[in-house]
Amino acid sequence: DSGVTQTPKHLITATGQRVTLRCSPRSGDLSVYWYQQSLDQGLQFLIQYYNGEERAKGNILERFSAQQFPDLHSELNLSSLELGDSALYFCASSAPGTENTEAFFGQGTRLTVV
Amino acid sequence: GENVEQHPSTLSVQEGDSAVIKCTYSDSASNYFPWYKQELGKGPQLIIDIRSNVGEKKDQRIAVTLNKTAKHFSLHITETQPEDSAVYFCAASPYGGSQGNLIFGKGTKLSVKP
Secondary structure (H helix, E strand, O other), X not given: OOOOEEEOOEEEEOOOOOEXXXXXXXXXXXXXXXXXXXXXXXXXXXXXXXXXXXXXXXXXXXXXXXXXXXXXOEEEEEOOXXXXXXXXXXXXXXXXXXXXXXXXXXXXXXXXXX | OXXXXXXXXXXXXXXXXXXXXXXEEOOOOOOEEEEEEEXXXXXXXXXXEEEOOOOEEEEOOEEEEEEXXXXXXXXXXXXXXXXXXXXXXXXXXXXXXXXXXXXXXXXXXXXXXX
């Protein structure tokens, strides 16, 4: 158990809908990262938050957004869903500082868009 | 931006043999190179990492080597066991201290036959 909790584990929704994925980082970790894993694209970095502020952006679509709350949990919002958004979405967290910043991954949320 | 290539995509070995997975990266600014193991239904788990000021690192049956000049790094697993069967990902971080923003290779599915 990595200590990173993601809910829900599975989500099935229709095209055009909006969903919210939730992540609770490890205790004490200030950084939260979101990754998308699909068969054709592999693991792709989406976005990073650090202590409530957006720190870095990767290949995140405009239809997707994220935020990190004062209690440090994070939510990834996916809207106007398309079939191609079906994927595993992982959240990871890491401790503050430049040393020992291993990223711990959660179990993921499997999103299926039908 | 950074691009990470990983080979082979699948690897099958007999129990007790060694396995080698190779990765190349494009951004000479990358300075952190972790390797993750992903078992079915789980999130990626860090198994070993190396920083750019080190050429080799070993942890029991696992070792990683880094050649900065050639921009490639490799994972070596000796005396493989069936429980080593999983998908292995290499990654590179081009963001210095923010080392969770990882660019991943496409993964290698390792099968260890008893």
